[in-house]
Amino acid sequence: MSHSPLHLIWFRNDLRLNDNPALFNAAKAGSVVGVFFICEKQWQEHNDSPAKLGLIADRLREFSKELKQKNIPLKIIAVDYFTEIPGKLTQFCKKHAIHDLWFNNEYPLNEKKRDDQTEQELKKISVTSHRFNGDVILPPGSVLNNSGSMFQVFTPFSNAWRLRANPEILTAFKPPRKQSELAIESDEIPQFGGEYRTDLWQVTTKSIHSRLHKFVERSEQSYKELRDFPAINATSTLSPYLTIGAVGIRECIQVLIETNSDEAFHRQWLTELIWREFYRHLIATNPRLSQGLCFKPVADNLQWQVNQSNFQRWCDGKTGFPIVDAGMRQLKQTGWMHNRVRMITAAFLTKLLRIDWRLGEAHFMQHLMDGDFASNNGGWQWSASVGADSVPYFRIFNPYRQAEKFDPQGNYVRKFVPELSSINDKKIHQPSTLSCETLGYPNPMIDYASERKKTLEIWSEFLNTAR
Ligand SMILES: Cc1cc2nc3c(=O)[nH]c(=O)nc-3n(C[C@H](O)[C@H](O)[C@H](O)COP(=O)(O)OP(=O)(O)OC[C@H]3O[C@@H](n4cnc5c(N)ncnc54)[C@H](O)[C@@H]3O)c2cc1C
Structure with missing residues (x-):
């Protein structure tokens, strides 16, 4: 048994032994105990998908076993919101006579505030925070x-x-060395999150x-x-x-x-x-990005269409545009969507239905296994032409041309829109009205050319008046 002062490592989005600077440095400094917070209500507010949370729970179970092989116990604390964490960590550090906390930074605003508050609170009881950039x-x-x-x-x-x-x-x-056994037991990892395709995503x-x-x-x-x-x-x-x-x-x-x-x-x-x-x-x-605002301030004044039934058709993969529907169904069925199709579906929502990119951003987060605030927000602002280095407003993806170019045999569409699987390669991306009716597939919910024209007019007028 070891009696040297204990170091606490707070795991968040760094569930690995290898290439983990906070863990590597904490282990060099002395004996280490780990903690992970389950924050269900906060995660819900952040739109984290049940599938992603299920993946985290399973990965934690695996990770706890790996830590055990190094004699590093992992404690689990459940709270509702991030704001409770500084208090819980204060109690934990007092109980175990801990003087050093180690963690890897996270960058969205809520996470940063939580970490800064924790650092300040712990300073009051002479616990030093050591922060790294592992991500x-x-x-x-x-x-x-x-x-x-x-x-x-x-x-x-x-x-x-x-x-x-x-x-x-x-x-x-490098991974941490094996340390001497501590008199602290690891906690069982409780069930949290939802189901996901465990055949596709191993942990x-x-x-x-x-x-x-x-x-x-x-x-x-x-x-x-x-x-x-x-x-x-x-x-x-x-x-x-x-x-x-x-x-x-x-x-x-x-x-x-x-x-x-x-x-x-x-x-x-x-x-x-x-x-x-x-x-x-x-x-x-740029804190604006974590506050639901556009990177380009002028774009905060854009008027978006409020149309719940159009939005729902997009979410359900029933737009009548096969490549868009394939993407939206891939998202729901697998928790992942190919990057090209993320761009096509996001452009369809924001540039052709003219629906607020924030609704699309939230829907993606609610279903993605890889839902990541920075990349998702960046991808949506890029697609909606409101972000940093985003696509110019007048470049509007044509879902038919995109599909013909990037899914030339229609195999992607056939996989996720099976009702169209009997249609030949040439017609699958733009099936006839008769084929749609016979196969039980919706006709296109909009006319691409006229919506494109309308969007160009709206944007150019908006930019003229905003100047
Ligand atoms: C509207 C929209 C939303 C997106 N939401 C997310 C998201 O929530 N989480 C997410 O990880 N990515 C997101 N992306 C980026 C990209 O689509 C995915 O990272 C990529 O499809 C993941 O597949 P991969 O791991 O096979 O990528 P690979 O091609 O193998 O790339 C390797 C890694 O690089 C990173 N990466 C690749 N492309 C991008 C990109 N354009 N932006 C940021 N990182 C990238 C990812 O971490 C990826 O795993 C989004 C893109 C768009 C257009």
């Missing part, structure tokens, strides 16, 4: 333009990021690492060319694990560097990971 390679605020502010455009951010990311920064942190570290390795091994050439085709399994599908922190960003990059030498693939996959960082840096440096 990103380069901390927010460290990649700035020449005038010392956050970039508003992705490409210069990405160029500056690449210049700063040296091999030392990219190296994953052991071995299975997650195998997903990463297999993806990196098979992706030479194919990723850059095929990543936009939703019928093809060409992307990593690691997003749920990156979101809940079951795999680390440095681990991903290390495997990429060690396993695959194809330069085009490296560059492209790294670019996607840098998009993830771009949105995290934006969230951390």
Whole structure:
């Protein structure tokens, strides 16, 4: 049994032993005990999907076993809201004579407030907080333009990021060493969250690492060319694990560097990971984004259509636009949607139905396994032309052309809209009225060309009067 002072590590979206800077440093400092807070009401307010929470619960069970092998006990505390956490941690630290708290930063406003309050409260009882940036390679605020502010455009951010990311920064942190046994028992992980497709989303570290390795091994050439085709399994599908922190960003990059030498693939996959960082840096440096506001302040005055029945048809995958419906049904059935189709469905809602992007953002969060505030908010603001470096308002995705280009054989649509499976490749993306009626599939809920025209008129008038 050890009698050295205990260190507390507070796990949140970093449920891993490897590449966890807070855990690595806490374990170097002394004996460690872990804590995780279940915050059901807060998660509900943040629209976290039952499926994602179910994944977190299962991952926690696995993670607790891994921690046990290192003799690190994991305690579980249930609260309703984040605001209760500083008090609970104060009690915990007093009870176990803890003087140091270790954690990895989270960047949305509520999370940041919670962490700052915790740090202040614990200071009052002489507990020092040690904060790390485990969820990103380069901390927010460290990649700035020449005038010392956050970039508003992705490409210069990405160029500056690449210049700063040296091999030392990219190296994953090692797992903690095995410590002496402590006289503290781990808690059972209670049931929380909902059901999800456990056949698609496994939670052991071995299975997650195998997903990463297999993806990196098979992706030479194919990723850059095929990543936009939703019928093809060409992307990593690691997003749920990156979101809940079951795999680390440095681990991903290390495997990429060690396993695959194809330069085009490296560059492209790294670019996607840098998009993830771009949105995290934006969230951390611009509180408006966590308050439901547009990155471009002028866009807060845009008038959106209020039309519950149109919104519901979009949610249910019954718009009569096969590629849109396939995406919305993939989301509900699997908890994941291909990136190209996220862009198509988001553009359909915001640019053709002209419904508020915030409703789409919330619906995605309520169903995604990888629901991540920064990336989801960034993706929606991009699609609605109200965000940083977002698509220009006059670029309106044509769902028919997008489908023909990126699902040329209609295999993606056939998989998720099976009522259309008998239609040939040429017609599947725009079935005739007769086919729709015979097959029990809705006719298009809008006329694409006239809605596109209306949107262009509304936006150009809005921008003229806003000037
Ligand atoms: C409207 C909309 C909403 C989105 N919501 C989310 C979300 O809630 N959570 C989420 O993780 N991603 C979101 N994305 C980004 C992207 O669609 C997913 O990250 C990607 O589809 C995940 O698949 P993958 O893991 O196979 O990606 P890969 O192509 O293998 O990319 C690797 C990783 O890079 C990151 N990444 C890739 N593309 C992006 C991007 N455009 N923006 C930010 N990060 C990216 C993800 O972490 C991803 O796992 C959204 C995009 C849009 C357009």
